[in-house]
Amino acid sequence: MAHTLPALPYDLDALEPHISRATLEFHHGKHHAAYVTNLNNLISGTELENSGLEEIIVAVAGDAGKAGIFNNAAQVWNHSFYWQCIKPAGGGAPSGALLDKINADLGSFEAFVEQFKAAGATQFGSGWAWLVLDNGSLKVTKTPNADLPLAHGQTALLTMDVWEHAYYLDYQNRRPDYMTTFLEKLVNWDFVAANLAAA
């Protein structure tokens, strides 16, 4: 089963000025696309050829000999998820059951913001910041490179790509500015709330 690159859920310039058209062209059209192509090449002719994406990720997680498959499969998953975590005119604060759960498990929305930014800032090198559901509780985590909550028995609710390619054309070394914009202008809280409801 060949894996395919999902279309962006908005136009390439829909996130301007926060994330530029150029960034999305490269990030989706080159980086995400390359992970899809690499994954299909790596699993072709193997026992994973007909497996679903999450099935592949779980099957090869922690297997050093299959790091190439894991990295590309996980990056396909991470990026498909990331595009849905942001939207034009997003950001702000969540409401309803999601906000109640954030208040209950993390103390307050402000505490979540602080933890999420700290996770993104301290993920040294390339990686991701996450809001996950772990044994029924919300947690803020970070993962290096391609690693993801699925490999740790957690359910992803929200992610922020902190590979430099996610923000370098628009923010260069200023990762904190990208993170602030991500939270204030881009997060799709409806998607996060739906993930929580489905978990």
Place this chain on the structure above:
Amino acid sequence: MPFPLFTRFLLAGLTALCLLLGSALPAWAEFSLPPLPYAVDALEPAIDATTMTIHHDRHHGAYVANLNGQIQANPSLADLNLNDLQAKISQFPVAVRNNGGGHWNHSLFWTLLAPAGQGGSPSQDLIAAIDRDFGSMQAMRTQFEQAATTRFGSGWAWLIRKPDGSLAITSTANQDNPLMDIPGIERGVPLLALDVWEHAYYLKYQNRRPDYIQAWWPLVNWQEVNHRYAIATSGR
């Protein structure tokens, strides 16, 4: 670009002030950002001036500042030079490893670059060692390119001289380097280094890391590589 000039002016001013007052530099100024050994546009068009400015002033500058920020919590840092720190890095918190590595790696990286046509060529001794251990210069280059291309995420590719005298191509994640006493790192004296963090090439090459690697070869300062090899060999 007023920023680098301003930064240099500030650092020069601080140093002058300390000299004037007869005081040592404050502890947080223990490690300092070395100036680039050439103009920011000297490596154009392969590496553009904007990339050099941000890479040196902001990225390297932040590693220096963050390393100095660790001195208070790790006072023994003040007694170590940057080189000696690398071989003891496992004794320190990860913030020292990341920023101490980032400072050492970038300080080396700038010296290993030269404007195209000004870097000289590999010495007879180095060529002989490369032929001995890789078969040919081309084979070494191919292995180096492979290491640089396949480093997933952020990191570095290296040509090192191992303790047994042989040369090898390695790669490290993030700001680790071959001098570090970290399990899993193949250790040796770095002779040649390439930064393959996306910040090193993204403004000009975006996702095309292989193009950056090809554009980088003509910028190698072989005189410095020769010098490093001669020192590493004589120290045997």
